[in-house]
Structure formats: C-alpha cells, structure tokens
Amino acid sequence: MTSSNIELKHIARVEGHGSLYVTTKGKKLVDVKMSVDEGARLFEAFLVGREFREVPEIACRICAICSASHRIVSTMAVEKAMGIKVSEQDIDLRRLLIWGEYIESHILHALYLALPDYVGHESVISAMADFPDLVKIALKLKKLGNDIQILTGGREVHQVSVQVGGFSIYPEKEELEKMKYRLIKARADLQKCVDVWATLDEIPFERQTEFLALRRDDEYALVDGDIATLSGIRAPVEEYKKYIQEKIPDYSQAKACEHKGEAFFVGALARLNINKDLLLPFAKKVLDQLGIKLPSYNTFHNNAAQLIETAQVFEMAENTIERLLKADLEWHEPEVIPKAGKGTHITEAPRGSLVHSYEFDKKGLLTKADIIAPTTMNYVNMEEDVRAFFPQIAGKNKDEIMFNLNRLIRAYDPCISCSCHMTEVI
Amino acid sequence: MAKAKAKPKVGIFGFTGCAGCQLNILNLEDHIVDLIGLIDITTWVMAKAENSPGPWDIALVEGSIAKKSEIERIKKIRENSKILITIGSCATHGGLPAMRNLRDTSAMKKTVYGDTTDHLDIMDKIMPVSHYVQVDAALPGCPMDKNEFVRAVKALAVGKTPQIPNFAVCYECRIRENACLLKEGKFCMGPVTQAGCDALCPSNGAVCEGCRGPVAQVNWGAEYKILQELGATPEEIKRRFLKYCPSTADMEEFQELVF
Numbered sequence: 001m002t003s004s005n006i007e008l009k010h011i012a013r014v015e016g017h018g019s020l021y022v023t024t025k026g027k028k029l030v031d032v033k034m035s036v037d038e039g040a041r042l043f044e045a046f047l048v049g050r051e052f053r054e055v056p057e058i059a060c061r062i063c064a065i066c067s068a069s070h071r072i073v074s075t076m077a078v079e080k081a082m083g084i085k086v087s088e089q090d091i092d093l094r095r096l097l098i099w100g101e102y103i104e105s106h107i108l109h110a111l112y113l114a115l116p117d118y119v120g121h122e123s124v125i126s127a128m129a130d131f132p133d134l135v136k137i138a139l140k141l142k143k144l145g146n147d148i149q150i151l152t153g154g155r156e157v158h159q160v161s162v163q164v165g166g167f168s169i170y171p172e173k174e175e176l177e178k179m180k181y182r183l184i185k186a187r188a189d190l191q192k193c194v195d196v197w198a199t200l201d202e203i204p205f206e207r208q209t210e211f212l213a214l215r216r217d218d219e220y221a222l223v224d225g226d227i228a229t230l231s232g233i234r235a236p237v238e239e240y241k242k243y244i245q246e247k248i249p250d251y252s253q254a255k256a257c258e259h260k261g262e263a264f265f266v267g268a269l270a271r272l273n274i275n276k277d278l279l280l281p282f283a284k285k286v287l288d289q290l291g292i293k294l295p296s297y298n299t300f301h302n303n304a305a306q307l308i309e310t311a312q313v314f315e316m317a318e319n320t321i322e323r324l325l326k327a328d329l330e331w332h333e334p335e336v337i338p339k340a341g342k343g344t345h346i347t348e349a350p351r352g353s354l355v356h357s358y359e360f361d362k363k364g365l366l367t368k369a370d371i372i373a374p375t376t377m378n379y380v381n382m383e384e385d386v387r388a389f390f391p392q393i394a395g396k397n398k399d400e401i402m403f404n405l406n407r408l409i410r411a412y413d414p415c416i417s418c419s420c421h422m423t424e425v426i
Numbered sequence: 427m428a429k430a431k432a433k434p435k436v437g438i439f440g441f442t443g444c445a446g447c448q449l450n451i452l453n454l455e456d457h458i459v460d461l462i463g464l465i466d467i468t469t470w471v472m473a474k475a476e477n478s479p480g481p482w483d484i485a486l487v488e489g490s491i492a493k494k495s496e497i498e499r500i501k502k503i504r505e506n507s508k509i510l511i512t513i514g515s516c517a518t519h520g521g522l523p524a525m526r527n528l529r530d531t532s533a534m535k536k537t538v539y540g541d542t543t544d545h546l547d548i549m550d551k552i553m554p555v556s557h558y559v560q561v562d563a564a565l566p567g568c569p570m571d572k573n574e575f576v577r578a579v580k581a582l583a584v585g586k587t588p589q590i591p592n593f594a595v596c597y598e599c600r601i602r603e604n605a606c607l608l609k610e611g612k613f614c615m616g617p618v619t620q621a622g623c624d625a626l627c628p629s630n631g632a633v634c635e636g637c638r639g640p641v642a643q644v645n646w647g648a649e650y651k652i653l654q655e656l657g658a659t660p661e662e663i664k665r666r667f668l669k670y671c672p673s674t675a676d677m678e679e680f681q682e683l684v685f
Contacts, residue, residue: 016440017440042523045537139459154630168631406475
C-alpha cells in the first residue's frame with residue numbers, strides 16, 4: 001500500500017503559526033506530528049538581567065490573547081519571590097481583569113474562530129451575511145470583556161496598570177457600577193449565544209486522557225489554587241516540575257509536555273471536569289442546557305465548556321465588583337523593596353494552566369525564568385487525539401479529512417505564540 | 427451613475443510575535459463592520475480559513491523576522507503588494523525579541539533549549555522589516571494603537587499615506603492634563619518617545635516605556651541627565667533606552683552617551 005501525507009500547513013483561525021503532519025498508509029494512520037513554525041523569541045533568555053518591576057511588562061508580551069493572564073501570573077510570581085503582600089482590593093481588581101480576559105478570549109474563540117466550522121463558513125466575516133444578529137451579539141460580548149480589561153488594566157492587550165505591589169491607578173467606583181449593570185444586562189446576550197450553540201450538531205468522539213487544572217475548595221479556580229488532576233492528584237504549585245515534564249521534539253520550534261510520561265489536557269474542559277462542583281447558578285444552567293455529561297472525554301466539548309465558563313465568569317465578575325464597591329478604593333503607591341528569592345505561580349489562562357517561575361538576585365534582577373504555556377502542555381494530547389479520531393474520518397475524502405483535523409486542533413483553542421516563547425530546559 | 431470603485435485588497439500577515447497587533451484589529455468591535463465596508467480582506471490566516479495567495483493592494487505586516495524562512499516570506503509579500511505597512515514594534519523596530527541583538531545569541535539559545543538546538547531556525551539578530559524590504563509606512567507601538575490603525579486604513583482606502591505624529595508622548599500627556607511622572611520622580615520615557623498612543627500609559631499612572639520607538643530629533647542626552655538626576659543608574663537607563671527598539675544603539679547621538 002502506498003503511503004500518503006496530509007499536511008495542514010499553517011492552521012488557520014488559530015493564534016500563531018502551527019502545522020499538523022499526518023502520514024497514512026491506505027486508511028491507516030502511521031504518524032502524527034504537531035509542529036510549531038513560529039520563530040523563537042527567547043523570552044526566558046532576555047528576561048535574565050531585567051529588573052523585577054519590568055518582568056511582568058515584558059512577560060505579558062509572550063502572548064496578546066492571554067496577556068492579562070501572563071501579566072497577573074508574572075506579577076504574582078515576582079511578588080512571591082520578594083515576599084510582597086498586596087491588599088484585598090488589589091487582589092479583587094486583578095481577578096476582575098482576568099474575568100474580563102475570559103469573556104473576551106472565550107467569545108473570540110468559541111464564536112469567531114470555532115463556530116464558523118459548525119455553520120459552514122470560512123470565517124466570522126463571511127458568517128456575518130447569514131448570521132448578522134449573532135455576530136453583532138458576539139461583538140458586543142467581546143467588547144464587554146475588553147472594556148473590563150481596559151477598566152482594570154488600562155488596555156485590552158498588554159495591560160499597563162497592574163504593577164508589582166499593586167496598581168498604578170484604580171478605576172472609579174461609578175465606572176465599576178456601570179460595568180456591573182452592563183454585565184447583568186449582557187446575560188441575555190450570552191444566553192442567545194448558548195441557545196444557538198445548543199442547536200449545533202455534536203461531534204461524537206471520546207478518548208480517555210488525563211486532565212490537569214488548578215483547584216481550590218471554595219471557588220472555581222482560575223487565578224490561584226493547587227495543581228489538580230482528574231485522577232485525584234493535588235499538590236502545591238511549587239511542585240509543578242513533578243507533574244509537568246517537558247521534552248523537545250526534533251520537528252518543532254516548541255517543547256511539549258507530559259504528565260507521568262503520558263499526554264494530558266489543559267483548558268476549559270479540564271477545569272470543568274475537575275471543578276464542576278463549584279459552578280455558580282448561571283453556569284450550571286448553561287451546562288444543563290448544553291447537556292454535557294461530566295467528566296467529558298470529548299475534546300470538541302472544549303468549545304461548549306468555554307461558553308459555560310463565560311457564564312461562570314459573568315457571575316464571578318458581578319460578585320467581585322460587588323465586593324470592590326464595598327471597599328474604599330483609595331489608591332496607594334505600590335511599595336516594593338527588591339530582594340533575592342524564588343517565586344512560582346500558576347494561573348489558569350483561558351486556554352489552560354500557565355506556569356511562571358523566577359529567581360532574582362538581591363538587586364532584584366532576574367537570574368532565571370521558567371515559563372510553561374498551556375499549548376505546550378497540550379501538544380502531546382493533540383497528537384494522541386488525532387490518532388484516536390482518524391479512524392472515524394479515514395473514509396472521507398482528503399478535503400473533509402483536513403477540515404475535520406483542523407477542527408479538532410482548533411477545538412483546543414491553541415495559542416501558538418505562547419507555546420513558542422520557548423521554555424527553559426530543566 | 428459612476429461605477430463603485432473596487433475595494434482595495436488587503437492581506438494581513440503575522441510573523442513571529444504575540445499576535446497582539448492582529449488581535450487589536452479583531453478588537454475594533456465598533457469599527458470592524460465599517461472597515462470591512464472599506465477594504466476587502468483577502469488574506470488573514472488568523473481569522474479566515476480561505477486565503478488568497480495575492481496580489482494585494484495593501485499588506486499589513488506584524489511580527490519579527492526571527493527565522494531565515496521568514497526573510498523569503500516577507501520578500502514574496504512585498505513583491506505581491508503595492509503598499510506595505512508594518513504594524514507594531516516588532517515589525518517596525520524589531521521589538522522586545524531584538525534585545526538578543528545586544529547579547530550572545532548562542533548562549534541565549536543554550537539557556538532556553540540546552541544543547542538540543544541544531545534543528546532550530548533561530549536568527550542571531552532581529553532586524554526591522556525595513557531592513558529586508560521597502561516599507562511604505564509604519565504604525566509602531568506594542569501593541570499598535572487601535573485608533574491610529576483605523577485612521578491609517580481610512581487614509582489608505584482613499585489612496586493617502588497615513589500620517590504618524592513626529593512629536594513626543596509628552597505633548598499628548600499635556601493635552602490630557604496628566605501630572606508629569608518625571609516630576610513625581612518616575613523614570614518616564616515620554617520625552618524621547620514618538621507620540622500617537624494618546625499617552626496611554628502615563629494616563630494610567632504608569633511610565634512611558636518607549637514602546638513606539640524614538641521620536642524624530644530625539645535628545646537622548648537630556649533624557650539621560652533627567653533620569654540620572656532622579657537616581658537611575660547608567661545600567662538602568664541603558665536597559666530602558668534599548669528595550670523596544672534596540673537598534674537605537676546604532677544611532678549616532680546614542681553612541682555619545684556614557685554607560
């Protein structure tokens with residue numbers, strides 16, 4: 001039998017440059033390689049020698065779509081290294097920034113990048129002709145997420161006001177009140193998107209894998225918590241190297257990760273599987289409406305999970321603003337004294353767990369950085385999924401096979417810039 | 427009735443980078459429908475599955491040329507485009523990743539990958555896009571400013587070249603009636619940085635980090651003196667001056683500074 005190659009070069013409608021190479025023999029799949037084509041920027045290397053205050057400013061530039069998550073995880077890792085404590089209202093403002101990022105990022109992915117496949121369009125621009133109202137609602141929701149990021153971070157991409165030790169400015173109370181009102185009103189818009197999603201044909205697919213996400217017992221963990229897996233591991237974030245191991249494939253510009261020598265999944269579906277008991281009422285209602293049984297081993301459910309999480313952060317944002325409105329919101333200059341130390345923090349970026357681990361000298365200059373981005377963690381799982389999914393589509397023509405494989409990779413919401421900032425070798 | 431003029435064909439291209447300038451186009455929620463009325467986006471891999479191989483009337487280029495294969499790609503795009511515009515600091519000035527130009531790249535590779543680096547295509551220096559091909563206009567900034575982008579596209583759609591301010595961020599700060607951060611003792615880069623961002627960072631109480639690159643007729647010496655008087659060490663000043671636009675180090679006026 002002759003072997004043939006299927007190449008998805010420069011996968012469209014994802015962030016960054018990645019390709020998938022599949023080798024088949026007849027209808028059998030012989031090899032899968034997920035390759036990152038993005039050039040290396042060597043962030044960990046050029047962060048060395050930089051001052052602690054500018055580390056989050058630089059680190060957030062690893063990725064635009066998750067810049068708020070990078071900014072927050074980096075700031076918190078620096079603060080842990082220097083033993084800096086911040087106020088409750090600083091913590092709440094940072095959380096609110098992240099809820100804004102979740103709304104923007106999940107709507108962008110589920111409705112702009114993933115949905116066109118389900119409704120037979122090549123892009124959201126072409127979908128506008130058939131679904132003008134839905135596209136308008138999606139734009140409105142995305143803007144809401146961005147406006148929350150602007151209110152708390154100063155800008156929707158590469159935030160400016162989050163500083164080591166606090167903030168450079170606080171939002172006005174009236175602005176927070178207005179935002180809360182907008183969130184409450186926008187629930188109906190999100191509901192309309194969920195109603196559309198509930199009518200889409202589900203893609204049947206299942207593959208047993210491990211899921212990894214942050215976990216805390218009092219809240220659906222997104223900004224801090226312990227490392228947890230669906231199979232029951234629970235460990236402090238400082239022990240991340242025990243659970244997330246990196247390797248360097250020789251066909252890619254990015255590293256890949258394993259957990260106990262096996263593939264694992266991070267992202268919305270992993271969080272939902274691990275933290276389903278902590279969903280708030282709005283998200284629970286959306287979960288019920290979409291009819292997803294948890295734990296789910298269907299990667300395609302990751303997009304529905306993004307909508308469920310959007311409902312979750314809507315409610316979390318309302319609650320956070322409520323708390324902030326009760327605080328004094330008196331701005332204070334961040335007070336920081338550099339000192340030598342190590343700090344590790346993990347947050348959940350919209351597309352999965354994100355590790356930043358730093359070491360500083362006594363002048364506060366960075367001596368070592370280790371950054372592991374979610375898409376790096378998902379690469380092995382993507383390849384395994386392609387292997388498991390292929391027999392289901394092997395009988396189709398080449399275009400349909402490519403369409404379906406693209407769709408599978410896209411379901412992960414891969415963020416290739418992130419994965420290819422390049423992680424440090426242990 | 428006169429026949430409607432065909433909309434200019436636009437290609438949006440991402441090279442190595444964070445995709446933030448492309449994302450900022452998607453972030454134009456209030457303008458995107460109008461913009462699509464003005465231009466025909468025929469290529470945009472980040473947002474579309476069906477993409478034209480060219481030619482284009484306008485190419486918008488984001489990111490750094492960080493791999494050898496990207497040099498060929500940018501040349502091809504140039505050959506197939508009437509106008510080429512860089513968007514963002516990486517494409518315009520080299521951006522943050524160009525910090526490697528001032529360091530030992532092979533040591534940096536080792537820091538990141540250990541000894542397994544043979545399969546990687548990593549260039550020793552990151553140069554602005556204008557080093558490789560002719561650039562007709564540049565929208566600097568990390569990320570590029572959304573409003574500046576809208577103004578530029580509107581100008582391009584009627585055949586004009588976008589105008590970028592040639593004054594410093596300080597002017598915009600004055601207009602916005604911000605308190606001067608240098609007067610508060612903070613190491614702000616406003617006086618040496620090209621405006622056009624509406625002084626976004628200082629308006630948020632944060633110092634200008636110089637992401638838009640040096641302003642025309644930049645006075646490095648004066649800024650050096652101000653920062654030194656505020657207590658910055660020569661190393662700190664150098665770090666700030668060479669962050670987003672490391673090619674600054676090649677400027678004649680810059681070489682007169684003593685670090």
